[in-house]
Amino acid sequence: MDVMPRWAEVVLVPLISLVLALILSMVVIAAIGEDPFNALKIMANAALGSTQGIGYTLYYATNFIFTGLAVAVAFHARLFNIGGEGQAMLGGLGVATVCLYFPLPHWTIALVVATLASAVFGAAWAAIPAYLQARRGSHIVITTIMFNFIAAGVLIYILREVMKPEGSMEPASEKFAESTHLPSFYDMAQMFGWEAFASAPANITFFVALAMCFVIWRLIWHTRLGYEIRALGHSETAAKYAGIDPVKLTMIALLISGGLAGMMAINNVLGEAERLVLNATEGAGFIGIAVALMGRNHPVGIIIAAILFGMLYQGGAVLAQDTKIPVQMVIVIQALVIMFTGALDNMVRAPLERFFLATRKRAA
Amino acid sequence: MDFYTIVQLADATLRMAIPLLLACLAGLFSERAGIFDIGLEGKMLAAAFLSAAVSFATGSVWIGLLAGIGASLMLSLIHGIASITFRGNQLISGVAINFLAAGLTVVIAEGWFRQGGRTPSLSGAARFDGIDFPGALTRIRDKLQASPGMQFYSELVSGHSILVYIGLIAVPLSWWVLYRTRFGLRLRAVGENPAAVDTAGINVVQLRFAAVLICGVLCGIAGAYLSTAVQAGFTKDMTANRGFIALAALIFAKWRPWHAMGACLLFGLFFAIDNRFQNIQLDALWVVVILVGISVLLTGYALRRDKIDVMVLGGLSAVLTAIALMLWVGVARGSEAGAFASLMETVKLPGEFIQSLPYILTVVILAGFGGKAVGPRAGGEPYVKER
Numbered sequence: 001m002d003v004m005p006r007w008a009e010v011v012l013v014p015l016i017s018l019v020l021a022l023i024l025s026m027v028v029i030a031a032i033g034e035d036p037f038n039a040l041k042i043m044a045n046a047a048l049g050s051t052q053g054i055g056y057t058l059y060y061a062t063n064f065i066f067t068g069l070a071v072a073v074a075f076h077a078r079l080f081n082i083g084g085e086g087q088a089m090l091g092g093l094g095v096a097t098v099c100l101y102f103p104l105p106h107w108t109i110a111l112v113v114a115t116l117a118s119a120v121f122g123a124a125w126a127a128i129p130a131y132l133q134a135r136r137g138s139h140i141v142i143t144t145i146m147f148n149f150i151a152a153g154v155l156i157y158i159l160r161e162v163m164k165p166e167g168s169m170e171p172a173s174e175k176f177a178e179s180t181h182l183p184s185f186y187d188m189a190q191m192f193g194w195e196a197f198a199s200a201p202a203n204i205t206f207f208v209a210l211a212m213c214f215v216i217w218r219l220i221w222h223t224r225l226g227y228e229i230r231a232l233g234h235s236e237t238a239a240k241y242a243g244i245d246p247v248k249l250t251m252i253a254l255l256i257s258g259g260l261a262g263m264m265a266i267n268n269v270l271g272e273a274e275r276l277v278l279n280a281t282e283g284a285g286f287i288g289i290a291v292a293l294m295g296r297n298h299p300v301g302i303i304i305a306a307i308l309f310g311m312l313y314q315g316g317a318v319l320a321q322d323t324k325i326p327v328q329m330v331i332v333i334q335a336l337v338i339m340f341t342g343a344l345d346n347m348v349r350a351p352l353e354r355f356f357l358a359t360r361k362r363a364a
Numbered sequence: 365m366d367f368y369t370i371v372q373l374a375d376a377t378l379r380m381a382i383p384l385l386l387a388c389l390a391g392l393f394s395e396r397a398g399i400f401d402i403g404l405e406g407k408m409l410a411a412a413f414l415s416a417a418v419s420f421a422t423g424s425v426w427i428g429l430l431a432g433i434g435a436s437l438m439l440s441l442i443h444g445i446a447s448i449t450f451r452g453n454q455l456i457s458g459v460a461i462n463f464l465a466a467g468l469t470v471v472i473a474e475g476w477f478r479q480g481g482r483t484p485s486l487s488g489a490a491r492f493d494g495i496d497f498p499g500a501l502t503r504i505r506d507k508l509q510a511s512p513g514m515q516f517y518s519e520l521v522s523g524h525s526i527l528v529y530i531g532l533i534a535v536p537l538s539w540w541v542l543y544r545t546r547f548g549l550r551l552r553a554v555g556e557n558p559a560a561v562d563t564a565g566i567n568v569v570q571l572r573f574a575a576v577l578i579c580g581v582l583c584g585i586a587g588a589y590l591s592t593a594v595q596a597g598f599t600k601d602m603t604a605n606r607g608f609i610a611l612a613a614l615i616f617a618k619w620r621p622w623h624a625m626g627a628c629l630l631f632g633l634f635f636a637i638d639n640r641f642q643n644i645q646l647d648a649l650w651v652v653v654i655l656v657g658i659s660v661l662l663t664g665y666a667l668r669r670d671k672i673d674v675m676v677l678g679g680l681s682a683v684l685t686a687i688a689l690m691l692w693v694g695v696a697r698g699s700e701a702g703a704f705a706s707l708m709e710t711v712k713l714p715g716e717f718i719q720s721l722p723y724i725l726t727v728v729i730l731a732g733f734g735g736k737a738v739g740p741r742a743g744g745e746p747y748v749k750e751r
Contacts, residue, residue: 028468032475080455124679128727131676137737138730139615141402141455145608146723153720161714251672289459326474326481331467335460343446343457350450 003353014294014301014341016348018308021336028332034325042322043315053314055185055200060284061303061310062202062267065209067288068306069216070261072297076220077253078233083129083144084261085285086151087122091262092269093155094121096163096276099176110180114270115208115263122262123255125151130254134247140254148285159278173276182271203271212260213299219256229253261285283331287313290334293342309334367512371519373636378520379594380639381625381632382531383408383586383603387610388617388624389538390582396542396619397575398555398742402458403443404583405607406465411436411587413469416483416598417476419490425592428490432591433584439465440580448572451746462607470600483591483598492593495529497522525593527585532625534582539621551575555740558747568747583607605723612726615737634722642715648695649707655688 004012026036047057067084074081081087094117104110129147132138156171163173183204185197220226232239232249240246268280287309294308295301316330340348387404394401415432419425439461446457470481477483500522501507507518542548550571554561558568586606591598609631616630617623659681666677696706 028471032471034475080459082459127676128680131672132727132731135673136730136732138727138732139611141459142608142612142615143727143730145605146612146727149605149723150720150727153716153723157714157716160716247670247672251676286463289456293456324474324478326471328467328470328474328481331463332471333467335463335467338456338463339442339446339460343452343454343460344450345452346450347446347452 004349004356008352008356010296010301012352013345013348014296014305016352017340017345018294018337020348021333021340024336025329025333029325029329032325034323039319039323039325042319043312046318047311047315051189051196052198052200055197055202056314056317057202057307057310058185058206059200059202059267059272059310060313061306062206062209062271063264063282063284064287064291064306064309064313065213065302066264066267067261067285068291068295068302069212069288069299070257070259071288071292072295072299072302073216073220073229073260074253074257075292075297076226076233077229077249079133079250079254079257080141081126081144081254081257081261082141082286082289083126083147083258084264084288085281085283086144086148087125087258087261088264088268088281088285089148089151089155090125091118091122091265092276092280093158093265094118094262095265095269096173096176097121099180099270100163100173104177104180107180107182110270111182111204111208111266114180114266118262118265118269119259120262122265123259125262126254126258127251130251130258133254134250155276156278159276163276171278175275176270180270181274182266184271201272203267205267205271208263208266210303212263213303216260217299225252261288287334290337290341293338368508368515368519371512371515373633373640375520375523376636376640377629377632378528379524379632380635381628382528383589383594383606384610384613384631385625385628386531386534386582386586386589387607388613388628389534389621390579390586391611391614392538392542392619392621392624393551393575393582394579395614395743396555396740397551397572398558398740398745398747399443399447399572399576400454400458400744401443401576401579402455402611403439403461403465403607404458404579404610405603405605406458406462407436407439407580407583408587408590408607409462409469409601409603410439410465411584412591412602413465413473413483413587413598415584415588416486416591417473419486419592420484420597423488423490425486425490425492428592429585429588432588433581436584436587437577437580440576440583444573444576447746448569448576451748454744454746466601469598473598473600481600485597486592487596490592491596492525492527492589494523494525525589527589527593530585531589535621535625542621547574552740555742558742562747562749568749572747609722609726612730615739616729618737619739631722631726634725638718638721642718644713644718645710646713647707648691648709648711651711651713652688652692652707655684655691659684659688 029036029039047053067088070084071081095114098113098117099110104113125147129140129143132143133140159171159173164171165174185200185202189196220230228244228249231242231244232246236246264284269276273280291302291305291309294305312330312333316327319325319329320327387408391401391404411432414435415428418431419428443457443461446452447454473481473483496502501510501514501518507515510518542552550561550566554568554571562568590602595602613627613631614624617627662677663681666673691711695709695711699706699709
């Protein structure tokens with residue numbers, strides 16, 4: 001029997017965690033001598049005050065939906081993929097490879113091909129840690145962290161030595177062909193004669209992300225594979241008993257996870273920069289952890305959490321411009337959200353459970 | 365390579381190994397008591413920042429060291445509360461602590477010093493300087509001309525900061541505590557079977573908190589070493605994944621103190637090579653032979669196993685072979701000599717590769733060279749008393 005009603009479990013617990021994280025963040029801001037309420041106002045205004053701000057928020061949210069889904073799929077198999085950052089970097093490499101070296105006459109073709117390439121590259125980068133976890137029991141957390149660093153090395157090398165155009169100093173690839181330009185929210189709004197989202201980077205990939213949420217929801221809760229992944233996550237021995245091969249399932253879950261993280265690249269590389277630059281991922285791979293935890297590993301929760309973190313990210317960037325609070329403040333908030341929604345879950349939950357038990361007894 | 369170069373490399377190895385060793389022993393205490401600690405990295409970083417900041421403010425590195433240990437202890441306490449008291453997920457708590465430290469150190473450094481997330485550089489009594497033993501040579505010119513024994517004594521034995529010697533003493537001390545005291549026995553037991561320890565009337569929660577706090581102290585020393593002895597001040601993300609490499613070393617050492625020292629010295633050597641030899645040049649032939657050799661070995665291993673092994677390792681082999689071929693084509697195009705003679709050309713290994721080497725080797729070691737590592741049995745599981 002559930003102690004708490006479902007709405008409390010799904011809405012109240014994450015909400016209280018979030019509020020606790022925000023209160024502590026405001027304490028931090030106050031401690032370094034800035035006005036927390038002013039900071040909050042700047043952030044809210046930057047993220048939601050204009051269609052352009054919303055465009056930025058949704059652009060970041062798109063990144064976080066992909067990485068959040070990536071972490072969530074692995075979590076369902078009780079695996080902790082914190083290599084989203086490296087997988088997204090490699091996904092970017094995949095996107096750049098197809099966009100630079102293959103003719104892509106129309107953006108629809110570019111989108112499909114780039115999606116496949118990014119997913120394959122991201123999954124390939126997850127394959128070795130996945131294999132080592134499945135076969136050798138090497139701790140996935142440590143191996144994926146190492147692979148994040150190695151990915152950065154690979155990317156720097158390729159940008160410096162292979163993809164950098166002749167005579168350029170900046171370690172970045174050439175701009176992709178004009179034909180691969182994905183419609184941004186600005187383009188789409190103009191089609192309907194609406195002047196909005198000026199120069200905001202949000203683009204059609206947002207809808208791809210939403211579609212992936214649906215796909216993952218179907219996969220996890222309505223297919224045999226999803227059932228097996230969840231079974232493995234609940235109990236490996238039970239899963240084995242039911243004839244599930246844990247080695248195979250671990251591999252598949254992590255490959256899907258890596259592919260999703262890699263797909264983030266169609267948003268930030270193809271959709272926004274339209275070329276491959278260093279540090280294109282901007283820590284989105286790590287934010288995926290917070291997003292997945294806050295969204296309770298459910299696609300709907302992930303969308304909401306991703307938009308929330310999109311607001312935070314956009315707000316934090318503007319905050320760093322307007323005040324003396326550095327952009328790393330976002331990492332602090334992210335850490336607090338992970339702490340409260342992930343590790344200190346019982347601290348929030350226990351008093352709530354007691355409260356609901358008490359009210360129920362009184363009603364009975 | 366002459367003897368002095370080897371001594372210098374050994375010296376650099378030791379210097380690089382000490383923070384790893386301290387963090388590794390920290391992880392050893394925590395994990396032996398059944399608490400996984402991914403947050404070593406964050407604790408080191410927090411300690412590195414606060415020790416540098418306080419050293420700068422007070423001018424005394426010892427007060428700085430205490431402050432660093434205090435910062436690390438605070439994070440340890442949070443980890444303990446999350447994973448022992450509230451029985452939360454230990455991995456997630458550790459990850460949160462890492463982010464917390466990565467963000468807070470920069471935010472606070474910016475708030476206090478306004479130097480782009482770093483502390484002002486330390487000098488004089490605000491730093492741990494090397495201790496020169498009696499009779500040791502200090503000038504490089506003198507050392508170069510000294511006898512090998514003197515070189516060994518002056519470069520490797522003498523001239524380190526006090527924290528290096530503390531780190532080295534920590535190894536036998538940890539061994540003694542873990543294997544020769546009642547506390548150590550109980551600590552190891554609580555990581556294997558907390559229910560049994562509880563039945564014996566010993567407080568599991570208290571014991572685990574003690575382990576987590578010891579871990580905090582050691583991480584604090586490791587962090588202070590980085591910012592006040594190796595470097596003169598804190599810079600953003602200065603721990604550079606050492607916490608995770610320490611964890612890998614811990615697994616490689618199979619959770620034993622003396623082996624931990626060996627593992628950390630090995631990783632220290634990787635870092636020393638990375639620091640010292642930015643330019644490694646090899647004949648193209650060797651690079652090709654090594655890459656193709658690894659591919660053949662991997663494929664050979666995979667073929668005797670399952671379909672999954674063939675797919676993953678075969679794919680990896682294909683990538684390595686492709687890199688070898690591309691390299692060959694590259695040198696052949698660049699030289700006038702024939703395709704085969706061009707294999708004798710020297711190629712420079714990319715600096716990015718050498719920098720990634722410690723991380724690549726960490727993965728290789730984690731892949732299970734030296735047998736399967738089985739950690740403490742109750743590791744990662746919160747202890748729930750029977751009701």
